[in-house]
Amino acid sequence: xxxxxxxxxxxxxxxxxxxxxxxxxxxxxxxxxxxxxxxxxxxxxxxxxxxxxxxxxxxxxxxxxxxxxxxxxxxxxxxxxxxxxxxxxxxxxxxxxxxxxxxxxxxxxxxxxxxxxxxxxxxxxxxxxxxxxxxxxxxxxxxxxxxxxxxxxxxxxxxxxxxxxxxxxxxxxxxxxxxxxxxxxxxxxxxxxxxxxxxxxxxxxxxxxxxxxxxxxxxxxxxxxxxxxxxxxxxxxxxxxxxxxxxxxxxxxxxxxxxxxxxxxxxxxxxxxxxxxxxxxxxxxxxxxxxxxxxxxxxxxxxxxxxxxxxxxxxxxxxxxxxxxxxxxxxxxxxxxxxxxxxxxxxxxxxxxxxxxxxxxxxxxxxxxxxxxxxxxxxxxxxxxxxxxxxxxxxxxxxxxxxxxxxxxxxxxxxxxxxxxxxxxxxxxxxxxxxxxxxxxxxxxxxxxxxxxxxxxxxxxxxxxxxxxxxxxxxxxxxxxxxxxxxxxxxxxxxxxxxxxxxxxxxxxxxxxxxxxxxxxxxxxxxxxxxxxxxxxxxxxxxxxxxxxxxxxxxxxxxxxxxxxxxxxxxxxxxxxxxxxxxxxxxxxxxxxx
Numbered sequence: 001x002x003x004x005x006x007x008x009x010x011x012x013x014x015x016x017x018x019x020x021x022x023x024x025x026x027x028x029x030x031x032x033x034x035x036x037x038x039x040x041x042x043x044x045x046x047x048x049x050x051x052x053x054x055x056x057x058x059x060x061x062x063x064x065x066x067x068x069x070x071x072x073x074x075x076x077x078x079x080x081x082x083x084x085x086x087x088x089x090x091x092x093x094x095x096x097x098x099x100x101x102x103x104x105x106x107x108x109x110x111x112x113x114x115x116x117x118x119x120x121x122x123x124x125x126x127x128x129x130x131x132x133x134x135x136x137x138x139x140x141x142x143x144x145x146x147x148x149x150x151x152x153x154x155x156x157x158x159x160x161x162x163x164x165x166x167x168x169x170x171x172x173x174x175x176x177x178x179x180x181x182x183x184x185x186x187x188x189x190x191x192x193x194x195x196x197x198x199x200x201x202x203x204x205x206x207x208x209x210x211x212x213x214x215x216x217x218x219x220x221x222x223x224x225x226x227x228x229x230x231x232x233x234x235x236x237x238x239x240x241x242x243x244x245x246x247x248x249x250x251x252x253x254x255x256x257x258x259x260x261x262x263x264x265x266x267x268x269x270x271x272x273x274x275x276x277x278x279x280x281x282x283x284x285x286x287x288x289x290x291x292x293x294x295x296x297x298x299x300x301x302x303x304x305x306x307x308x309x310x311x312x313x314x315x316x317x318x319x320x321x322x323x324x325x326x327x328x329x330x331x332x333x334x335x336x337x338x339x340x341x342x343x344x345x346x347x348x349x350x351x352x353x354x355x356x357x358x359x360x361x362x363x364x365x366x367x368x369x370x371x372x373x374x375x376x377x378x379x380x381x382x383x384x385x386x387x388x389x390x391x392x393x394x395x396x397x398x399x400x401x402x403x404x405x406x407x408x409x410x411x412x413x414x415x416x417x418x419x420x421x422x423x424x425x426x427x428x429x430x431x432x433x434x435x436x437x438x439x440x441x442x443x444x445x446x447x448x449x450x451x452x453x454x455x456x457x458x459x460x461x462x463x464x465x466x467x468x469x470x471x472x473x474x475x476x477x478x479x480x481x482x483x484x485x486x487x488x489x490x491x492x493x494x495x496x497x498x499x500x501x502x503x504x505x506x507x508x509x510x511x512x513x514x515x516x517x518x519x520x521x522x523x524x525x526x527x528x529x530x531x532x533x534x535x536x537x538x539x540x541x542x543x544x545x546x547x548x549x550x551x552x553x554x555x556x557x558x559x560x561x562x563x564x565x566x567x568x569x570x571x572x573x574x575x576x577x578x579x580x581x582x583x584x585x586x587x588x589x590x591x592x593x594x
Contacts, residue, residue, distance in 0.1 A: 001039060001290070001292075001311055001312075001314065001315035001318065002036070002039050002040055002042075002043035002052055002055075002315060003290065004289065004290030004291060004311060005021060005033075005036045005039070005040070005055075005308075005311060005312055005315060006040070006051065006052070006055050007290070008021045008022055008023070008024070008033075008308060009021050009022075009055055009058065009059060010022060010029075011058075017029055017062060018058065018062065019034075019058030019059045019060075019061055019062030019063075020033070020034070020059070020062045021033035021034065021036060021059060021308060021312070022308075023307055023308040023309075024289075024291070024305040024306075024307075024308065025304060025305055025306060025307040025308070025416075026077075026307065026413060028076060028077050028413065029076065030075075030076055030077075030308065030309070030413075031063060031066050031073045031074065031075065031076045031083075031087065032073075032075055032076075032083050032086060032087065032309070032312070033059075033308050033309075033312050034059045034060065034062060034063035034066075034087065034090075035086055035087055035090040035312055035313075035316050036055075036056075036059055036090075036312045036315060036316070037056050037059050037060045037063065037090050037091060037094045037098075038056075038090040038093050038094045038316050038319050038320070039312070039315035039316050039318070039319040040052045040053075040055045040056035040059065040094075041053075041056045041093075041094040041097040041098055041319075042097070042319040042322060042323065043319075044056060044097065045097055046322075053098070053101060056094060056097075056098055057098060057101065057102065057106070060091060060094065060098070060110060061106065061109070063087060063091070063113075064109055064110065064113040067113055067116060067117070068081070070116075070120055071084070071115075071116030071117045071118075071119050071120030071121075072084045072117070072120045072124075073087050073117070077413055078411070078413060081120075081124075082125070082129070082130040082131070082134040083134070084117055084120055084121060085121055085125065085134055085137045085138040085141045086137060086255075087117065088114060088117035088118060088121065088141050088145070089137065089140060089141040089144060090316060091110065091113065091114055091117070092114055092141065092144045092145060092148055093144065093320070093323075095110065095111075095114070095148060098110075114145065114148065114149070115145075115149060118141070118142060118145035118149065118154055121138050121141060121142060122142060122153065122154060122157045125138040125161065126161070126164075127164060127165070127168070127177055127185060127186060128184040128185060131177060131178050131179075131186060131193075132165060132168060132175055132176070132177025132178055132186065132198060133178065133193045133194070133197035133198045133201070133254070135161050135164070135165050135177070136161075136162075136165050136175075136197065136198035136199070136201035136202050136205075137197060137198070137201035138158070138161055138201070139158045139159075139161050139162040139165065139201055139202055139204075139205035139214075140158075140200075140201045140202075140204040140205045140208070141158075142154040142155070142157050142158035142161070143155060143158045143204070143205045143208040143209050144204075144208065146158065147208060155209060158205055158209065159209065159211065162202060162205050162206075162211060162214045163213070163214070165177075165198070165202060166202065166213070166214055166217040166218075169217055169220075169221060170189075170348040170349075171348055172224045172346045172347070172348045172349070173217075173220050173221030173222070173223065173224045173225065174189045174191070174194070174221070174224065174346070174348055174349055175189060175194045175198050175199075175221065176188060176189055178190040178193055178240075178241055178242060178379075179241050179368060179370055179377075179379045180370035180371075180372055180373045180377050180379060181372060182371065182372065187368065188241045188368045188370070188379060189240060189241065189349055189366070189368065190237065190240035190241045190242040190243070191225060191228055191235075191236070191237050191239070191240045192235065192237030192240050192242060192243070192245075192246060192250055192251040192254055193240070193242055193251060193254050194221070194225065195225050195228070195235065195237075195250075195257045195260060196235075196250050196251055196254035196255045196256050196257055196260075196317070197254050197255055199218050199221055199222065199225070199260050200255070200257075200259045200260040200263060200320075202214050202217070202218050203215070203218045203260060203263040203264065204259075204263065204320075204324075206218065207263060218264070219264065219267060222260070222264060222267075222271070224346065226268075226270060226271070226274060226335070226336055227336045227337065227344055227353050228353070228362075229257075229274040229277065229278060229335055229337060230337050230360055230390075230392055231277075231335065231337045231338050231360065231392070231394070232277070232281055232392070232397065233249075233274075233276075233277030233278045233279070233280050233281030233282075234248045234249060234278075234281050234392075234398075235248070235249060235250045235257065235278060236353075236362050236389075236390050237250070237251065238362055238364070238383065238389035238390040238401065238402040239349075239351055239362060239364035239366050239382060239383060239384075239389045239402075240366075240382065241366075241368055241379040241382055242254075242379070243382045243383070243389075243402070243404075244378060244381065244382070244404050244410070244415075244558060245414065245558050246402075246558055246559055247285065247293075247294050247295045247310070247558060247559050247560070248281075248285075248295050248296060248398070248401070248559045248561075249278065249281050249282045249285050249295075250278070250282070250314075252294055252306075252307070252309060252310050252414065252558060253309045253310070253313060253414060254313060255313045255314070255316060255317040256278075256282075256313065256314045256317030256318065256321075257274070257275065257278055257317075258275045258278070258279060258317050258318055258320075258321035259317050259318075259320040259321045259324060261274055261275035261321070262275065262320070262321040262322075262324040262325040263324055265325065265326070265327070265330060266326065268333075269330065269331055269332065269333035270333045270334070270335055270336070272330040272331075272332060272333075273332040273333055273334070273335055274335055275321065276332065277335065279318075282314065284296065285298070287299065287305075287306070289305065290311075291305060291306050291308065291310075291311050292306065292310035292311045292314055293306050293310070293560055294306050294310070294557055294558055294559065294560040295556075295557075295558065295559035295560030295561055296397075296559070296560065296561060297512075297555075297560050297561050297562055298560040300513070300560075300562060301555040301556070301557070301560055301561070301562050302416070302418075302557060302560065304416065307413070307414065309414070337355060337360060339355065340355050340356055340357050340455060340485075341355070341356065341357075341454055341455045342354065342355055343355075343449055343451055343457045343459075345447075345449040349366045350364070350365040350366055350367060350445075350447050351363070351364050351365070351366055352364075352447065352449050352459050354457045354459070354483055356455045356456075356457070356483055356484060356485045357394070357455060357485035357486075358393055358394045358485055358486060358587050359391065359392065359393060359394075359483055359485075359488060360390075360391075360392040361388055361390065361391045361392070361481075361483060361488070362388065362389045362390045363386060363387070363388055363389070363447070363459045363461070363481065364382075364383055364384055364386070364387060364389045365384060365385065365386050365445040365446070365447040365461055366382075366384055366443075367384070367443045367444060367445070368443070369443050369470070374469060374470075375468040375469050375470075378408070378410035378411075380441075380443075380468075381404040381405045381406050381407075381408070381468075382402075382404065382405075383402045383405065383425040383440050384439075384440055384441070384442060384443050384445065385427075385438070385439035385440050385441065385442035385443070385445045385461070385463055385466075386439060386442075386445045386447060386459075386461025386462075386463065386479050387402065387425050387426060387427060387439065387440055388400060388426055388481065388488075389401075389402040389425065390402060391426075391488065391585075393532075393534075393587070395532065396529060396532055397510070397512070398510045398561070399509060399510060399534070399585065400424070400425075400426050400507065400508060400509060400510060400563075401424055401425075401510055401559060401561055401563075402423075402424055402425040403421075403423055403424040403425060403556035403558060403559065403561075404423065404556075404558075405423050405425065405427075405438065405440040405441065405468075406423070406468065407421050407423075407556070415557070415558075416557050418556075418557055420553050421553055421554075421555055421556055421557075422508075422550065422553045422554050422565075423440070423508075423556075424508045424510070424554065424555075424556050424561060424563050425440055425508070426506065426507050426508065427439055427440050427505075427506055428465060428477055428479075428492065428494075428503060428504075428505050428506075429465070429503070429504050429506065430465065430473075430475070430501040430502060430503050430504060431501075432473070432499070432501050434467070434473055435467045435468075435473075436467060436468070437465040437466055437467050437472075437473045437475070438465055438466070439463060439465055439466075439477060439479075441465075441466040441467060441468055441470060442463035442464055442465070442466050442470075443470060444463060444464075445461050445462065445463035446461065446462050446463065447459065447460070447461050448460045448461075455484060455485050456482070456483065456484050457482070457483045458480065458481065458482050458483075459480075459481045459483075460478065460479065460480045460481075461478070461479045462476070462477065462478040462479070463476070463477060464476050464477070465477060473498070473499050473501075474496070474497055474498025474499030475494060475495065475496055475497070475498075475499055475501065475503070476494070476495035476497060477492060477493065477494055477495065478492070478493040478495075479491070479492050479493075480492075480493075486586055486587045487584045487585065487586035487587065488584060488585045488586075489539070489582065489583070489584040490582070490583055490584070490585075491580065491581070491582040492505060492580070492581050492582075493578060493579070493580045494570070494572075494578065494579045494580070494581075495577065495578050496572050496577045496578070496579070497577060500572040501572070502569060502570065502571050502572075503569075503570045503572075504567055504568070504569055504570075505543075505567070505568040505570070505581065506565055506566070506567050506568075507536065507565070507566040507567075507568075507585070508554050508563030508564065508565045508566075509527060509536075509563055509564050509565075509566060510561055510562070510563050511551075511554075511562050511563055511564040512529065514529070514530065515527060515528065515529045515564070516528040517547060517548065517564055517566075519545070519547050522538075522545060523537055523538040523539075523545060524536070524537045524538070525537075525545070525547060525566060526588070531589065532587075532589055533587075533588040533589035534585060534586065534587060534588060535584075535585070535586050535588045536566055536583065536584070536585055537583060537584055537586070538568065538581070538582075538583045539582040539583055539584055540580070540581065540582045541570070541579070541580055541581030541582060541583075542570070542571075542573075542579075542581075543568040543569060543570045543581055544568070544569040545566070545567070545568055546566075546567040546568075546569060547564075547565075547566060547567075548564060548565065549565055549567055550565065551563075551564055551565060568581065568583065
């Protein structure tokens with residue numbers, strides 16, 4: 001990663017932006033890209049190669065030139081300054097490795113920049129100013145500044161912010177504060193930003209200061225979060241409020257989970273396993289160019305390169321993890337997701353995780369609402385309403401996954417222009433003169449989770465089909481999922497109480513290279529994927545089974561995946577206000593071992 005970042009650095013000394021890193025995607029000189037100063041410094045420490053030392057000093061010098069008079073950095077090309085905490089921390093951590101190599105003037109410049117940034121954060125950073133991941137990171141930044149600058153005011157402020165941050169944890173350890181504002185404060189949970197930003201920020205702060213209260217809160221949270229590392233190492237942030245940047249390996253602009261797991265590797269051998277597996281999965285998402293993609297099928301669905309963000313964020317995370325790891329080798333232990341025959345209902349967020357012999361699934365009824373922004377909120381297009389937001393199969397990968405219900409560009413630099421894409425999330429939906437209605441816009445659904453016989457689990461969800469404004473149109477639903485070792489059976493009951501539209505049940509199957517979809521009769525589709533064979537079968541109910549309708553539109557930039565849609569079309573029964581349909585996705589041919 002340091003090599004590919006170095007390839008993107010401007011090296012012409014006559015260029016006024018000498019030392020900046022240029023993005024292939026939009027040609028912007030992202031100030032945040034200069035956080036590469038730290039991975040460059042660690043690459044220099046590991047290899048002794050002068051090219052990394054020079055790269056680190058060049059990009060640090062350029063970054064300092066971009067600092068605003070108040071000590072902040074703008075997250076170019078935007079105006080947001082909360083990322084000052086990330087840039088300041090990387091300069092502080094790099095200082096330990098580079099200070100002896102800086103000239104006298106450079107050294108004074110770096111130190112002054114760190115002081116200005118720390119003072120800005122000391123004055124400005126609060127949960128009212130920024131989403132909670134920035135506050136958590138600032139705890140580590142100010143604690144690090146206090147160590148370097150020998151000024152206890154930074155430590156005092158770090159403690160205040162750290163205690164405010166953990167006060168926003170729920171009973172399961174999920175951290176609130178990533179969403180929109182209610183009054184001045186924010187709520188909303190995002191597992192990805194917590195694992196890749198907030199928890200390591202709090203953990204590093206606790207390590208530097210000896211704050212046992214914060215340390216224990218992070219350890220408690222980590223026990224829940226560990227379940228969301230899937231058996232192949234992917235990270236399931238399909239359901240979080242920032243899942244619009246979910247890449248399957250993590251988030252496109254968040255740092256990574258390795259630093260968190262390195263901080264707590266001595267606590268539980270499973271943390272090293274999670275770190276390694278996620279890293280191995282991440283490596284599968286690195287393009288031939290060396291840049292990290294937006295997901296497993298980036299080059300299949302997009303004809304332009306990814307932004308440099310995923311590459312420098314994951315690089316800084318790995319550099320921190322490398323430095324924090326105490327041992328050369330660790331004994332690996334099985335992850336919770338590698339064990340079979342369990343279900344875990346996290347009631348504080350109303351999300352269920354379960355694992356059978358062949359399947360792992362996430363079912364989400366997470367009900368966070370951005371009341372002030374409503375349909376304008378970028379947080380309200382995540383899957384909800386009891387959707388299976390990810391369905392993974394042993395030896396295959398994701399059979400279904402999720403993307404935003406409606407695609408938009410809330411942050412233009414991070415979201416490419418991709419008109420016409422359709423959601424990858426399995427759903428119930430209809431369109432009439434009033435608009436588009438789906439269970440994915442139901443943020444008040446009710447979920448029940450039951451365990452039956454060994455490796456058999458039942459999840460039931462009920463609610464109303466709603467539009468983007470959370471308004472119901474007159475069709476209720478109850479979905480029952482039955483998971484076994486070899487099949488997922490979905491039974492959907494529709495209640496036509498004020499409207500009688502034609503309903504579509506859409507199952508977008510992730511379409512990897514070489515997969516073949518064959519409709520063998522009016523109720524059955526066979527899906528061949530290498531040496532594996534799946535079957536989609538209508539078990540009961542009156543429906544028309546369509547295959548591949550608008551398939552060219554079923555792809556997403558986040559996660560970079562494409563899907564082949566299977567669609568059940570239901571006309572309302574003439575003599576009843578209810579209608580029920582049942583179908584299954586099953587394993588026909590058992591799998592070879594991974």
